[in-house]
Amino acid sequence: MKLSLDGRRVLVTGASSGLGAHFAKVLAGAGAHVVLAARGTDKLAALAAEIGPAAQMVVLDVRDSAMVAAAIEAAGPIDVLINNAGVTVTAPALDQDEGDWAAVVGTNLEGGYRVAVAAARAMRARGRGGAIVNIASILGLRQGGQVTPYAVSKAGVIQMTKQLALELARFDIRVNALAPGYIETDLNRAFFETPAGMALIKRIPQRRLGRLADLDAPLLLLASDASAFMTGSVLVVDGGHMVGSL
Helix, strand or coil: CCCCCCCCEEEEECCCCHHHHHHHHHHHHCCCEEEEEECCCHHHHHHHHHHCCCEEEEECCCCCHHHHHHHHHHHCCCCEEEECCCCCCCCCHHHCCHHHHHHHHHHHHHHHHHHHHHHHHHHHHHCCCEEEEEECCHHHCCCCCCCHHHHHHHHHHHHHHHHHHHHHHHHCEEEEEEEECCECCCCCCCHHHCHHHHHHHHCCCCCCCECHHHHHHHHHHHHCHHHCCCCCCEEEECCCHHHCCC
């Protein structure tokens, strides 16, 4: 079965930059009509113009229930949700405060849950099923220094994926998670050129960072009918990092 999304309408949260922007272009290339969602409009507008007629944009802050409801309505009949919006704060746990925790967990886990449930309700009402792809992380499965709220939030996203998969299967709504390892982006490229960054790369069995393109086929698998008998799965794409020796 082809990894095709012809005729599907896909909502991508956190689409203004990074993984979200890349995912939106990949999905559009696979035939989807993409609904780009994020808090800011300037980058969204530029991305929508780049993609062309196959894109529209909605303003969305996943921490705001009213905005989530309005965005789901404005997006139209959604077939697939790419639940990608996320933030992090990098600092030792003892140096972070309640505001850091609230920002990270409130966006990544609470906001992700809020959007997933709203999208699932809309899918159930249509009666045609659908697919939800939650963007998790290998840090939801193992530990890393100075990212405790982020790691906790992504562990929650993974359990949320499994819980919703169980409850939504009766409505033909599949819920899976994509868990990337360390992917090279414009934001982290400088860090990985430092001694600390290069030491981290040496701990990856493939001895390299992931490329954005390494996520394309896994994303399309989970978003398309090619994964019709998959739900509650966590698809790890990490160059073997999870199986690296201690």
